[in-house]
Each structure stands twice: as structure tokens, then as C-alpha cells.
Amino acid sequence: MPTIDHVLEQNYRNAKDVYARFGVDTDEVLTKLSTIAISLHCWQGDDVSGFEGSGDLTGGIQVTGSYPGRARNPQELRQDIEQALSLIPGKLRLNLHALYAETEGERVERNQLQPKHFENWVQWAKTHKLGLDFNPSFFSHPLSNDGFTLSHPDPAIRSFWIEHGQACRRIGGYFGKELGVPCVTNIWIPDGYKDIPIDRVAPRQRLLEALDTILAEPISKAHNLDAVESKLFGIGSESYVVGSHEFYLGYATRNNTLLCLDSGHFHPTEVISNKISAALLFLDQILLHVSRPVRWDSDHVVVFDDELQAIMEEIVRGDFLERTHLGLDFFDASINRIAAWVIGTRNAQKALLKALLEPTSMLRELELAGDLTARLALSEELKAYPWSAVWDYYCATQNVPIREAWLQEVRNYEQRELSNR
Numbered sequence: 001m002p003t004i005d006h007v008l009e010q011n012y013r014n015a016k017d018v019y020a021r022f023g024v025d026t027d028e029v030l031t032k033l034s035t036i037a038i039s040l041h042c043w044q045g046d047d048v049s050g051f052e053g054s055g056d057l058t059g060g061i062q063v064t065g066s067y068p069g070r071a072r073n074p075q076e077l078r079q080d081i082e083q084a085l086s087l088i089p090g091k092l093r094l095n096l097h098a099l100y101a102e103t104e105g106e107r108v109e110r111n112q113l114q115p116k117h118f119e120n121w122v123q124w125a126k127t128h129k130l131g132l133d134f135n136p137s138f139f140s141h142p143l144s145n146d147g148f149t150l151s152h153p154d155p156a157i158r159s160f161w162i163e164h165g166q167a168c169r170r171i172g173g174y175f176g177k178e179l180g181v182p183c184v185t186n187i188w189i190p191d192g193y194k195d196i197p198i199d200r201v202a203p204r205q206r207l208l209e210a211l212d213t214i215l216a217e218p219i220s221k222a223h224n225l226d227a228v229e230s231k232l233f234g235i236g237s238e239s240y241v242v243g244s245h246e247f248y249l250g251y252a253t254r255n256n257t258l259l260c261l262d263s264g265h266f267h268p269t270e271v272i273s274n275k276i277s278a279a280l281l282f283l284d285q286i287l288l289h290v291s292r293p294v295r296w297d298s299d300h301v302v303v304f305d306d307e308l309q310a311i312m313e314e315i316v317r318g319d320f321l322e323r324t325h326l327g328l329d330f331f332d333a334s335i336n337r338i339a340a341w342v343i344g345t346r347n348a349q350k351a352l353l354k355a356l357l358e359p360t361s362m363l364r365e366l367e368l369a370g371d372l373t374a375r376l377a378l379s380e381e382l383k384a385y386p387w388s389a390v391w392d393y394y395c396a397t398q399n400v401p402i403r404e405a406w407l408q409e410v411r412n413y414e415q416r417e418l419s420n421r
């Protein structure tokens with residue numbers, strides 16, 4: 001147990017008393033919080049570049065900014081992630097993309113990828129006691145240049161991408177087996193049209209069949225869990241996206257896969273917090289890509305906003321923690337990339353903590369009794385309750401910097417490491 005500052009501890013005791021009056025045990029909440037894994041996305045560290053040397057990021061997603069210090073190789077990326085891990089409390093996983101294969105200078109096509117190309121990541125994950133998640137990469141590749149992959153009308157191109165998906169599921173299974181905890185392998189494809197299509201159904205029919213082929217090989221759910229991620233539009237696919245929400249909600253329900261809800265993949269006034277309770281009535285599990293769209297699917301760093309809090313409240317109130325896999329998905333190259341990870345992840349954890357501290361059953365009773373005045377009054381008062389004292393104490397007990405003290409660590413690392421790149 002680290003030595004904890006006296007004032008910080010006193011603040012925690014006070015907060016503990018305040019929450020105890022509502023029957024909420026802050027110690028129990030912190031134990032719970034420390035078991036909830038958040039999957040850190042590797043691609044914030046290098047602007048979704050990967051190690052293929054393939055050049056431009058395509059697929060209708062975009063990274064803007066030119067902050068110095070981007071990780072240029074696996075060693076730098078892992079070192080940067082380690083730096084981020086040292087500043088974030090609680091349980092973490094790492095989310096990899098197929099682009100991050102290590103092929104020792106050899107050109108390995110994506111449909112030929114094998115577990116051995118991720119051995120270094122697995123060894124590293126073991127050292128740091130991290131679970132791994134995975135994503136086939138259906139973008140930044142010559143065969144995705146015309147905007148279609150799994151739904152491509154050319155059977156040869158479609159087959160290439162199907163084989164890529166199959167290869168990735170095996171790699172996901174390998175992760176899960178090696179690490180003793182299932183890997184969530186998430187399929188997102190960019191397929192769609194810039195302008196109004198004549199035939200909306202044929203690409204969806206082809207995607208449906210391609211997914212069926214990819215998922216046909218049985219892989220133990222103890223090792224690999226499949227997820228499918230929908231989207232409304234991308235840059236260059238504004239008018240039509242093959243893998244829409246309705247498509248994947250139907251697909252996941254029928255095939256018992258996970259559905260991935262990304263906060264940036266809906267109309268700007270539509271929120272995923274309102275979809276979780278509906279999706280989980282029909283699905284066993286879901287994956288969340290916690291992101292932040294600013295006017296479009298811009299993948300800004302997650303901030304502590306209303307929607308982030310609403311997402312975490314939904315998961316906690318619905319008792320969905322066991323059935324929800326929490327992943328992050330943002331990429332900002334205009335600020336220090338390690339800071340981006342730390343800010344976004346700590347915010348997600350703070351929101352989770354705040355949700356866990358809520359006296360939910362009391363609020364639910366008020367609602368059921370029709371006392372909507374008290375429901376609003378208490379919900380609003382609770383916003384100013386001393387959850388931040390609980391957060392500070394949590395950081396102290398987890399041996400990570402309190403409040404903004406992490407920023408100096410990032411600055412030191414930038415000075416020591418990033419500025420030499």
C-alpha cells in the first residue's frame with residue numbers, strides 16, 4: 001500500500017460517509033472498478049499507421065495533426081503504451097489491428113497473416129498482464145482503394161478479404177488461448193458509396209455471405225469472441241454504407257455475435273447510450289467503441305461529457321458490466337499521443353466510477369413510484385457529490401499520479417524520448 005497523503009485520505013473518508021448515507025459502499029465500488037477492463041486501442045500511438053509501410057490511411061477515417069513523436073515501429077509503440085499504462089489505474093487490455101503485425105521485413109499479405117506475426121505482442125502482453133483484442137484491417141490497402149472489401153463485386157477481391165477475416169479470427173483465438181482470456185475480434189469494413197446507389201441490397205447480400213464464410217470456422221468462445229461494427233457514413237461513403245446499424249443488429253442477433261456500438265457512428269443527435277439496453281435484450285454481449293464525434297465521426301479524444309457518463313450509467317444501471325466489452329476508439333495527432341490515451345482512458349474510468357457510486361435502486365424506486373420531481377432533484381444533486389475524492393484515492397491506491405500530476409510525467413517522457421524521434 002503506497003503512502004497516501006493525509007488530506008487526500010481525509011477527503012476520501014468524508015466522501016465515504018456521504019455515499020454511505022445512500023447505502024453505497026465506496027470501498028466495494030473501488031474493488032469493483034479495479035476489475036473492469038478497458039481496452040486501450042494501439043492505433044492512437046501512431047495515427048493508425050501500422051507497420052506495413054503501406055502509406056496513407058484510407059477507408060474514410062482520418063487523423064489530423066502533426067504533433068511530433070509518433071511511434072514509428074513496434075518497439076516505440078510498445079514503449080509508449082507502457083508509459084501510458086503507468087499513468088492509468090485499473091485493469092487494461094490492448095486492442096490491436098492486423099496492420100500491427102511484425103513480419104521481420106518480409107512482405108506478408110493480409111490474407112496470409114498468422115499467429116507468429118503477433119508473437120512479440122503476445123509475449124509483451126504476458127509481461128504486462130494484459131488481455132488482447134483484435135481487428136482485421138480492411139483499409140489502407142490497394143485492394144480496398146475503390147471503397148469495397150467484403151462486399152466487393154469482384155469475387156477475387158472479396159475472397160482476399162474473406163481470407164483476411166478468417167486469418168484474423170485464428171489470430172484472435174491464438175491471443176485468447178495464450179493469454180487465458182477471450183480476445184474480442186471486431187470486424188469493421190469501410191464499404192460504401194460516395195453517391196446515391198441504385199442497388200443497396202446486393203452489396204449487403206454479399207457482405208452477409210462473406211461474414212458467414214468468415215465466421216464458419218468454429219473457434220472456442222473461450223478464446224475468441226466475434227464482433228461486428230456498424231457505421232452510418234465515412235469520408236467517401238457519405239450516401240451509403242453497406243454495414244449499417246440495421247444490417248449488423250440483424251446479423252449479430254441472428255448469428256449470436258457481439259454488436260459493436262461506436263459512439264461516432266450514428267447521426268450526430270443519436271446516442272449509443274440509448275441503444276445498449278435495447279441491444280442487450282436480444283444479444284448476449286456487446287462491444288463499445290467509446291469515442292467522441294465532433295459534428296461528424298471525428299474520433300476526438302474522449303472527454304468527460306454527458307454522453308460518456310450516460311454510457312457508463314447505462315451499463316451499470318442495467319447490470320450489463322459482465323456483458324459489455326469496453327474499448328476506446330479515437331485518434332488525435334494534434335496533441336501528445338500518450339496524453340491522448342491517458343486523458344481518454346482516465347475519463348472513461350472516472351465516468352464508470354461516478355456511475356458505480358450512484359444510489360441506483362433508490363432512484364429507480366422514486367421513478368417507479370412516479371416521484372419524477374425527486375428523481376430529477378436527486379440526479380442533479382448527485383452530480384456534485386464528492387466522487388472526485390474517491391477517484392483521487394483510487395489513483396493513490398493504484399500507484400498512479402493523482403489528478404493532473406500525470407501530465408508532468410508525459411512531459412518528461414516527451415523530453416526524454418519523443419523529442420528524439
Ligand code: RNT
Nearest residue numbers: 043061135188262289329
Ligand atoms: C472506423 C471504426 C473503426 C476504426 C478502427 C481503426 O470508423 O470506428 O473501429 O476506428 O478500427
Ligand code: ZN
Nearest residue numbers: 229262289329
Ligand atoms: Zn470504431
